[in-house]
């Protein structure tokens with residue numbers, strides 16, 4: 527495994543494990559997965575390699591071109607499709623889905639509540655949402671540790687402060703938004719509790735460090751006391 531792959535597994539291990547466990551629990555056969563804002567296919571391609579059909583919706587032509595290349599190189603081009611489009615138009619772009627991935631996208635849309643309703647509208651009854659968002663408490667800590675005290679103070683009470691039009695969430699804010707979109711929360715995991723605090727050189731130089739950190743991230747991901755420290759929140763919800 528290369529250094530960048532090791533770093534990637536540290537950053538996404540918790541999310542990947544939750545999504546894989548979910549798909550393992552669903553009925554046999556390939557799931558119909560929509561990865562909205564799926565970018566270059568970091569999740570779409572591995573999910574296709576597990577045998578699922580994945581449709582990526584993303585406004586970026588560059589990301590879709592990279593997705594196409596990645597899917598061809600992995601030998602799953604026939605199971606992955608990319609379509610240029612916006613989360614807000616999901617219902618006009620895709621058919622019913624068993625699972626929608628929305629990773630790192632709710633943070634950047636203008637109206638997160640409308641985006642969740644848009645996702646719910648394409649999920650089959652009983653279908654699932656895998657939602658990954660930036661978490662506000664950790665962002666406040668990160669700004670303060672970097673010496674940006676006013677920015678930290680601003681973000682404390684304003685979820686959009688200093689995020690260049692973006693949005694950062696707390697678990698308490700997400701819960702009623704999901705309920706309003708008729709989505710029931712199944713699990714909430716903290717993601718990257720320590721990963722962003724550990725120097726990259728330590729992971730590169732210390733044999734076994736990445737694997738041990740992946741295990742530690744998994745262990746703390748369900749501990750409520752560590753949730754406010756997580757860079758991201760991963761929510762599995764069901765329609």
Ligand SMILES: C[S@@+](CC[C@H](N)C(=O)[O-])C[C@H]1O[C@@H](n2cnc3c(N)ncnc32)[C@H](O)[C@@H]1O
Nearest residue numbers: 563564565568584585586589612613629630631
């Ligand atoms: C931070 S990246 C996340 C990529 C990928 N989901 C991941 O987790 O690695 C955000 C992605 O959302 C896409 N995006 C931005 N605005 C969007 C919108 N309104 N609808 C759908 N996708 C959007 C961007 O083009 C980009 O690929």
